[in-house]
Amino acid sequence: MLSYLVQRLASTILVMTLVGIFVFLLLHLSAGDPAAIIAGDYATPQQIVAIRQRLGLDDPLLVQFGRWALRVIQGDLGVSIFSSTPVSTLILQRLEPTLSLAILTMIFAVSIAVTLGVLAAWKAGRPVDRLLMGFSVLGFSMPTFVVGYCLIYVFAIELRWLPVQGYRPILDGIGPWFMHLVLPTVTLGLAYVALIARMTRASMQEVLEEDYIRTANAKGVSARTMLMKHALKNAGVPIITVIGIGVALLIGGVVITETVFNIPGIGRLVVDAISKRDYPIIQGVILVFSGVYVLINLAVDLSYSLIDPRIRH
């Protein structure tokens, strides 16, 4: 187990190195010049050249890459070209909103989806099942921003129950923090509810046809015990796989949700950085995201063995 863990962690470093090289080259070979954006629209070409020299953007690509890589190895992600703020500070500043949104979304999605999925599997082919699966198709097909605007219109503008946009740090009080995250969580979570519910239903249906379930039924085990204790645990591996993929997809999903609800998270940070070609921020965030992605996959793989002892052997 330990050697497996070490092996996986080593591969994480390799993956992040490759991601780093790829992102650096992709950014620097694509069109866009931060110096021109910094200088503003009325700036003369001479002024832009002066800024480019000052920022070291006219150095050969290899020199720029070497400089960046050396800093990253030392744990320094560099500083923003525009604001001169360290990238790590910017990421840390944006971490709380993104983590809050991601965690609430997963709690919301998993708790609703697993319940609905189990219910649909238990009542397979009945109107409840059709209704739930119809709802999941709708949830999966509606674009996030459409859901977001609809929820804003109903709950923030018409009913005035919840704020339209923004984020309040948890230190401002749990109430304001939670109220600002309700709509973004539902918006972002809906697609995951649909995805996880469908997977839970399919996996549960397979398990519910097993002999031992029939035996449990014959023995008179209650429906609740049979579903939650005997069936769900054995249907868990595919569900956890989907949740793991969902967490990774969430990283992309927060970009749109953070934009629609004006949440100052990492998604907004990277979108803004791309539009102004703030290379150190883009590189830093993608590097961190790739690390998180690989670690989530590792955690999912390790969790299989906890749920299904057969995998451990």
Place this chain on the structure above:
Amino acid sequence: MPAALPINEEENDMTTTRRRFVQGGLATGAIISAPATIRAQTTPSAARTIRAVLHGDLRVFDPIWTTANMTSYHSGMVYDMLFGVNDKYEPQPQMVSKWSLSDDRKTYTFELRDGLRFSDGTPVTARDCVASIRRWGARDGGGQHMMARLADTPVKDDKTFQIVMKEPYGLVVEWLAKAATNVCYIMREKEAGTDPNQQISTIIGSGPFTFNESAVVQGQRYVYDRNANYVPRSEPAVMTSGGKVVNVDRVVFENIADEATAIAAIRAGEIDMIEYPNVDLLDSLAGEKAIKLEVLNKQGQLGWARVNWLHPPFNNIKARQAMLHLIHPTEVMKATFGDEKYFRGCSSLFGMGTPMENDANIDWFKGAPNIEKAKQLVKESGYDGRPVVVLQATNIAYMNNAANLIAQWMRQAGFNVSLQASDWGAVVTRRAVKAAPDQGGWNVFFTSGSVNAFGNPVSLSGHAASGEKGWFGWPTNELHEQLRDKWAGAQTDAERKQIARDIQQNAWDFVPHAYFGQWFQPAALRNLTGLIGMPELIPFWNVKKG
């Protein structure tokens, strides 16, 4: 080993009484709300805070390092100016109490008014002003023009300094007062001594607000608190002149990237202002009594098509003249701004509504659009059918629409157009490339600027026709440059207006660029009164909330 603590039987009792439940609930509530309570003691109330969504993100904090308008908005809060302008664009003393010009018209003497202090409490001195003028003069178009004729800037005492010119120069005070970027804001000597090509790292000014860096979330929120050290002038506030009296405790620049969200936020009362609400969404504000739409910048923005003089076909005067005849400003403007009350065509090189606006040599405008005439001119230019590269910034609505429509009219006139889509970030890079269009260069790109900036023939870099030393497009015309110099040296307004006519007469013959419309986008204001409408700046002094 510490002595065992005595156990209170009541505390050890695990049962829940009603009293304990209530006590527990109150304690939990107090813990949850405590941080908010602590913060509330230092945060101004919502009634004394203005939350404004402006036209973009504040990316750079140094008004000399960039010409971006957002940076000028930020700087207008934090820094003050030696002179402001009134509603006739006439310079008026702001930080200066009195000033004089010597008989030989070469030496300007300025004295600072009493009570000027930076937000760190240190007094503003003449040395700060001279250092700030020199740093500004190294970067700004007008400033560079002035510095090239500057003899010296002696400091006479803490409150008095001079600007000594080598020759009589009529624009010193105008340059110091202008609101178009780069603006001559006064910084401490310490920051003003920074290399003009390097961004300053400390933001301390003597303006009506202080920059609250601890409350800033980069890319999201920028916070300005009332500067307790600021002493406003006694005259009423007019544009950037007069008393900058602050009636609120805090102003927050909110960067809401999504336009629909910003509209929803102002409807819900979460923000107080949107500088440029999306015109397609204005109807949704119609029923909101607390919200009014108001055009703040009455001069507006001017859209222009820059053509590349270095390569065919626009190295030929006939091809450039064809561009004047083929553009239909009303159609371009309609595509983006819809309602005709928000736009107009522009025939003057200096924009409509500026002091230098005139009607010299505008027959092309009276007859436009005239595709047949454009066709004839393209033919006369000897255009050989090579692809004409038109850069299209698809992420900015007016640029995207202008590119689509003008490319189509160019095709009708006989150009073989290659429309190349990208985001604005890629356009600003590519427009600097001087290579041939088929080797990464370009032929046409679209952008816009404040009409106020276009009104000045010298300070706007885009008005230069100095060839490859100039702004993108690199037009060349010797007479144009001579006339711009002459304009800068003129002593009276009447003289300047006549020279402006001469400049325009010549310019619409050689065609440095073409315009595709002038627009006046309204701001959405929720329960705000007293906001001074002006170009180049949103002044948050004089404003009242409620």
